Amino acid sequence: MWFFRSPQVVFGDEALSYLSSLPIRRAAIITDRYLLGTELPERVRGALPEGAESLAVGDVSAEPPLSEMTAHLEKVRGFSPDWFVAAGGGSSIDTAKILFALYERPDLTVYDITPLVQLGLRTKSRLIAVPTTSGTGSECTWAAVLSEENEKRKHELASPEILPDYAILDPSLVVSLPPEQTRNTAADAVAHAVEAYGSTWHNPFSDAMAEKALELISENIEGVMRDPGGLGPRGQVHIGASMAGLSFSNSQIGLVHALGHSLGATFKLPHGKAVGLLLPYVVDFNYDACPERYDRLNLLIPPKYRGRRLSDSLRSLLGMMGVARSVRDAGVEESAYASSMDTLVTLASESTGMVTNPKDSGSEDLRNIFIKAFDGD
Amino acid sequence: MAGARTARVGPRASPFMIGVRSDAPVEMARFPSEEWTKLYAEKLNANKSYEDAGKNWEGAITFVVQKDSALDKDAFIYLDLYHGKCRDAKFSLTESDLPTPEYKYAGPYGNWRKLINKEIDPIQGLLTGKFKLQGSMMKIMRFTKAAKEMVNTTASVQTEF
Ligand SMILES: [Fe+2]
Numbered sequence: 001m002w003f004f005r006s007p008q009v010v011f012g013d014e015a016l017s018y019l020s021s022l023p024i025r026r027a028a029i030i031t032d033r034y035l036l037g038t039e040l041p042e043r044v045r046g047a048l049p050e051g052a053e054s055l056a057v058g059d060v061s062a063e064p065p066l067s068e069m070t071a072h073l074e075k076v077r078g079f080s081p082d083w084f085v086a087a088g089g090g091s092s093i094d095t096a097k098i099l100f101a102l103y104e105r106p107d108l109t110v111y112d113i114t115p116l117v118q119l120g121l122r123t124k125s126r127l128i129a130v131p132t133t134s135g136t137g138s139e140c141t142w143a144a145v146l147s148e149e150n151e152k153r154k155h156e157l158a159s160p161e162i163l164p165d166y167a168i169l170d171p172s173l174v175v176s177l178p179p180e181q182t183r184n185t186a187a188d189a190v191a192h193a194v195e196a197y198g199s200t201w202h203n204p205f206s207d208a209m210a211e212k213a214l215e216l217i218s219e220n221i222e223g224v225m226r227d228p229g230g231l232g233p234r235g236q237v238h239i240g241a242s243m244a245g246l247s248f249s250n251s252q253i254g255l256v257h258a259l260g261h262s263l264g265a266t267f268k269l270p271h272g273k274a275v276g277l278l279l280p281y282v283v284d285f286n287y288d289a290c291p292e293r294y295d296r297l298n299l300l301i302p303p304k305y306r307g308r309r310l311s312d313s314l315r316s317l318l319g320m321m322g323v324a325r326s327v328r329d330a331g332v333e334e335s336a337y338a339s340s341m342d343t344l345v346t347l348a349s350e351s352t353g354m355v356t357n358p359k360d361s362g363s364e365d366l367r368n369i370f371i372k373a374f375d376g377d
Numbered sequence: 378m379a380g381a382r383t384a385r386v387g388p389r390a391s392p393f394m395i396g397v398r399s400d401a402p403v404e405m406a407r408f409p410s411e412e413w414t415k416l417y418a419e420k421l422n423a424n425k426s427y428e429d430a431g432k433n434w435e436g437a438i439t440f441v442v443q444k445d446s447a448l449d450k451d452a453f454i455y456l457d458l459y460h461g462k463c464r465d466a467k468f469s470l471t472e473s474d475l476p477t478p479e480y481k482y483a484g485p486y487g488n489w490r491k492l493i494n495k496e497i498d499p500i501q502g503l504l505t506g507k508f509k510l511q512g513s514m515m516k517i518m519r520f521t522k523a524a525k526e527m528v529n530t531t532a533s534v535q536t537e538f
Contacts, residue, residue: 115503115504156518200498201501354521355521362426362429
């Protein structure tokens with residue numbers, strides 16, 4: 001027995017206008033700090049049903065720490081929303097998932113947000129995710145990542161109950177995404193599709209999502225990098241990123257994310273940058289555990305980028321996107337890296353991605369991949 | 378220990394016995410039993426992957442094997458786990474005979490059989506309600522690899538059902 005879980009997905013031109021058809025009376029709009037000065041919050045407010053009141057929680061920082069939640073939660077409780085509308089990148093959506101859970105169940109702590117606890121949410125409110133980046137897939141997943149500033153740790157929270165009710169994929173919301181974020185988030189989405197496909201929990205539903213996601217992203221990302229304002233390719237990559245989210249949410253991440261969360265938390269690298277650079281190294285490591293599956297994925301990458309093996313193709317595709325080829329390339333200093341190696345390995349080994357990776361790995365394997373990824377091939 | 382039960386591991390015909398010399402140590406045990414618990418603890422202590430994954434773990438866990446149509450009494454396997462080793466292992470049919478563990482992993486006997494035969498993934502088993510886990514979630518979510526190695530170790534015990 002297993003499941004395929006998904007929000008209702010609204011996609012394409014003017015998808016945001018769908019908000020007006022929902023019975024929203026009091027919306028808590030959760031958005032990123034950097035989006036506050038843009039037209040986004042106003043566009044979301046403008047799309048709400050007539051007469052709906054709204055509260056903006058607009059100071060969500062990138063990869064927010066636990067300490068930020070308390071202040072947000074006070075604000076939210078004072079407002080008593082009947083819907084949460086997360087409009088932003090993965091950090092805003094993850095924050096909204098956590099606030100939604102804690103608003104519904106004030107007796108819980110964030111650490112109760114695991115799939116092993118029945119939360120009993122949706123007694124007061126529901127959750128909509130409107131992504132403004134194409135990559136984290138958070139709008140379609142049961143996961144939320146929370147930073148722990150003192151421990152340099154990223155908590156991987158998950159529950160089927162924090163899966164949004166609706167994911168609204170409006171391509172007009174991603175056309176102005178800056179190149180750096182476009183690159184990092186797309187690399188994250190590619191990593192989601194590859195990890196989901198290799199996962200020991202893969203299933204026909206997650207496979208279908210992963211295959212189509214990789215196809216859509218790899219065929220369209222060059223067009224997006226060349227013409228960031230083009231709605232067509234943007235829309236395809238946006239859909240691909242959500243499908244990649246659905247794939248891993250229903251089968252699980254692997255070692256790329258185990259290592260990537262550790263590297264990102266230790267050296268403050270953006271999530272997509274960390275997983276993007278590590279992806280080919282992990283694919284090389286995993287190859288002999290699932291050669292047929294990786295070979296099949298390789299065929300989905302356009303001939304222009306396709307190499308003999310999936311890792312060659314990914315290097316070529318990610319290289320075109322401008323993703324760092326090594327940890328050194330990503331700006332990490334060698335001596336700091338060497339002195340953090342034990343922490344990097346320990347943090348990675350405590351990730352849930354260790355369990356579902358296609359190839360079993362121990363601390364020495366993790367250390368070797370980290371070492372190899374420093375200078376690259 | 379009161380309530381302890383010994384497994385039937387005598388000269389009874391079994392596929393596991395083929396090729397085993399009569400003076401060789403018998404490494405087969407019925408699940409659940411005191412013998413199985415002892416063999417399991419030995420195998421766990423010999424498992425380098427578990428030692429690596431569990432090197433920062435401190436805490437006891439009790440496997441609760443719940444009665445079903447094929448098992449007439451609940452059984453309990455208590456494992457005191459510390460830094461990648463099993464310091465103590467006890468079996469009982471009476472839970473109160475055993476120390477209180479930090480975690481309990483419980484499921485009906487039929488599901489345990491499937492788990493040992495690798496027909497159920499231990500974590501998918503939890504997510505689909507085939508098993509229940511009691512204890513702090515925050516801590517155990519960081520040791521999922523150790524949990525997987527604990528289950529993998531059951532396969533190295535020659536188990537008779
Ligand atoms: Fe990711």
